[in-house]
Amino acid sequence: MEVAEEIEIAIVGGGICGLATALALHRKGLRSVVLERSESLRATGAGITIRTNGWRALDELGVASKLRQTAMPLQGARDICLNSGKQREIPLGGGETRCLKRMDLITALAESLPRGTIRLGCQALSVRLDSSTSSPSLHLQNGSSIKAKVLIGCDGTNSVVADFLDLKPSKLFSLSEVRGFTMYPSGHNFGNQFVQVKGDKCTVGRMPIHNKLVYWFVTQKVMYGRGGLEVPKDPELIRQLTLEAIVYTII
Secondary structure, eight states: OOOOEEEEEEEEOOSHHHHHHHHHHHHTTOOOEEEOSSSSOOOOSSEEEEOHHHHHHHHHHTOHHHHHTTOOBOOEEEEEETTTOOEEEEEOOSSOOEEEEHHHHHHHHHHTSOTTSEETTOOEEEEEEOTTTOOEEEEETTSOEEEEEEEEEOOOTTOHHHHHTTOOOOOOOSEEEEEEEEEOTTOOOOOSEEEEEEOSSEEEEEEESSSSEEEEEEEEEOEEETTEEEOOOOHHHHHHHHHHHHHHHHO
C-alpha cells in the first residue's frame, strides 16, 4: 500500500486566489504546496480591473511595483445608456485603479514563490479525514495521496474542498461575458478612461491597459431554454452571438 505524502499546508487550485494565498504564507515564513490540475498556469478570462484595496494587497505581496510597469492608471469612467440617451462621467475617486492582463498577474505571483511550491498536473479528486490523525487526506488523479495539517480550497467551481465541507452547490450566473484584447501597434487614442455602453440586449465596454493594448468585453443575458439556463459552448456560435449583441447595442 502506497504511503501518503505528508505536508504542512496544501492549497487546492493554482489560480489568482491559490497563488496569492501561497505567497502571503511564504512572506510570513510558512511553506505551502499549491496543487493545480492543469499542466500549465491558467488565466481564465482576459483583463482584470484592480482598485485601491487590491493594489494595497499586491503591495503587501511584493508584486505591485512590477505590475504597475505595464498597467496605466485609469482616471475616470464614461457610462452611456442607449435606451435613455443619457451619458455621464464617473470619477474613479482618489484611489488607484488599473486594468492589467490576467496572465501578467498570475505570472507575477507564481514567479515570486519558491521553486517547487506549485505542482502542475496534480488534480485532487476527493478529500476525507484520516481516521488515525483526523487530518484531511487528498486523493489525487494519479492514484497517490497527500495528508495535510492544513487544507485550503481555492479550486473555484466544482470544488472538491467545498464538497468535503458540504457547502451549497454553485449556481449558474444569469449573465455571460466574452472578453478579449485588441493590440494597436501604433498606439490608440482612447486615453486612460473606462467606457461602458448599455443597450437593451447587452453591455459593451473597453478600457486601456497601456498605450497600445486595450481590454474589451461584451456582456449579455444567458439564454433560457426548456431545461433552464443554456450556455453556448461552440466557439463559432459564441462568436456569432457576440457580434449580434454588439450590433444591437450600437443600433
